[in-house]
Amino acid sequence: MFFKKKCVAMILAGGQGSRLGVLTKYRAKPAVPYGGKYKIIDFPLSNCIHSGLDTVGVLTQYEPLELNAYIGTGSPWDLDSITGGAFVLPPYMKYERGEWYSGTANAIYQNIYFIDRYQPEYLLVLSGDHIYKMDYNEMIDFHIKNEADATIAVIEVPSYEASRFGIIHTDEEMRVVDFEEKPKNPKGNLASMGVYLFSWEKLKKNLICESPGKAADDFGHDIIPGMIEKGDKLYAFPFQGYWKDVGTVESLWEASMELLGDHPALDLFDTSWRIFSRNPNKPPHYVAGGGRVKNSIVSEGCYIYGSVENSILFPGVVVEKNATVIDSIVMQETRIMKNSKVIKTILDEEVLIEKNCVVGGREDITVVGTAAIVKEGTVLPPGKKISPKDLTSAKVCGGVM
Numbered sequence: 570m571f572f573k574k575k576c577v578a579m580i581l582a583g584g585q586g587s588r589l590g591v592l593t594k595y596r597a598k599p600a601v602p603y604g605g606k607y608k609i610i611d612f613p614l615s616n617c618i619h620s621g622l623d624t625v626g627v628l629t630q631y632e633p634l635e636l637n638a639y640i641g642t643g644s645p646w647d648l649d650s651i652t653g654g655a656f657v658l659p660p661y662m663k664y665e666r667g668e669w670y671s672g673t674a675n676a677i678y679q680n681i682y683f684i685d686r687y688q689p690e691y692l693l694v695l696s697g698d699h700i701y702k703m704d705y706n707e708m709i710d711f712h713i714k715n716e717a718d719a720t721i722a723v724i725e726v727p728s729y730e731a732s733r734f735g736i737i738h739t740d741e742e743m744r745v746v747d748f749e750e751k752p753k754n755p756k757g758n759l760a761s762m763g764v765y766l767f768s769w770e771k772l773k774k775n776l777i778c779e780s781p782g783k784a785a786d787d788f789g790h791d792i793i794p795g796m797i798e799k800g801d802k803l804y805a806f807p808f809q810g811y812w813k814d815v816g817t818v819e820s821l822w823e824a825s826m827e828l829l830g831d832h833p834a835l836d837l838f839d840t841s842w843r844i845f846s847r848n849p850n851k852p853p854h855y856v857a858g859g860g861r862v863k864n865s866i867v868s869e870g871c872y873i874y875g876s877v878e879n880s881i882l883f884p885g886v887v888v889e890k891n892a893t894v895i896d897s898i899v900m901q902e903t904r905i906m907k908n909s910k911v912i913k914t915i916l917d918e919e920v921l922i923e924k925n926c927v928v929g930g931r932e933d934i935t936v937v938g939t940a941a942i943v944k945e946g947t948v949l950p951p952g953k954k955i956s957p958k959d960l961t962s963a964k965v966c967g968g969v970m
Contacts (some may be wrong), residue, residue, distance in 0.1 A: 583630030623653030640856030
């Protein structure tokens with residue numbers, strides 16, 4: 570039995586995130602850890618449940634295993650109810666044929682049957698790889714007030730970054746008059762956040778191209794420009810809060826460092842809008858008598874015998890005696906052994922830094938992939954990237970790119 574819903578949410582979580590390099594070699598971008606205990610996809614999932622949206626499809630494709638296992642039944646986000654739930658929706662074989670999702674719009678097209686089961690008035694389409702807090706009800710109210718066919722959440726970005734985004738042009742009433750998908754020379758700086766609200770029946774018609782059985786591939790390249798050309802009513806919903814596209818190593822590191830300090834722009838400690846996640850079963854963290862922690866986020870299960878400064882430590886991290894971690898992100902179950910220094914580096918999960926190593930420096934960001942071992946005495950210069958599960962030594966740095 571399926572219950573009729575006013576709005577169903579679909580989270581696009583199949584992206585590779587190739588600009589994150591070794592961090593997404595074996596995981597989808599929405600599964601990248603962030604903030605000491607979260608994954609990026611925790612943010613749209615948490616936004617949905619805070620906004621009263623209890624039926625959420627998560628569309629996976631690239632390296633889906635970690636993400637599928639992480640979401641499970643949706644219980645950490647209270648998305649395991651009888652009347653709704655979190656549903657992982659990978660591509661699958663259909664009666665006639667099966668195919669991969671060929672784009673954002675095609676992913677929705679291939680799941681029309683799933684959406685129609687709930688007979689929604691509206692469909693909310695979200696990117697699974699952005700960090701922000703947003704009450705989607707405000708956007709829904711805006712959409713209804715304007716009798717819109719589609720509403721696009723927008724935010725002003727610096728002009729020098731505008732070419733990374735879809736750029737929206739509106740009239741004085743915020744009706745969309747033009748759309749540029751990642752233009753080389755953008756004419757404005759009002760960027761699409763990858764948050765779309767559609768009147769479902771209108772979108773369903775636009776998803777189907779003139780050729781029978783042929784579906785449009787992408788919202789930015791196909792659906793949005795096509796709807797504007799047809800004269801459909803598209804509006805831009807201005808968003809004023811914190812929003813970050815962590816599509817590069819640099820933006821991920823910057824977004825993480827922005828969490829440190831007394832008044833971060835993104836408050837993870839706000840009890841009125843908690844970000845929910847699947848929490849590990851770990852004891853409280855421990856700082857030894859000779860340990861030192863300054864201006865850092867330290868998660869449960871960490872053991873600090875050395876020095877940690879201006880850094881973020883995920884659960885189960887061990888920093889041994891006389892080891893130093895500065896300006897770095899250290900992910901789950903990583904160990905930094907005696908007398909080693911880690912500076913401006915992202916260490917992925919289950920990394921081992923052996924004794925007397927120097928990893929990174931004050932210049933470019935160094936990245937060490939999942940389960941890699943940095944051998945005793947290695948000096949790894951700033952900006953180096955170590956592939957997951959590769960071995961390094963003082964003489965030969967296997968996997969350095």
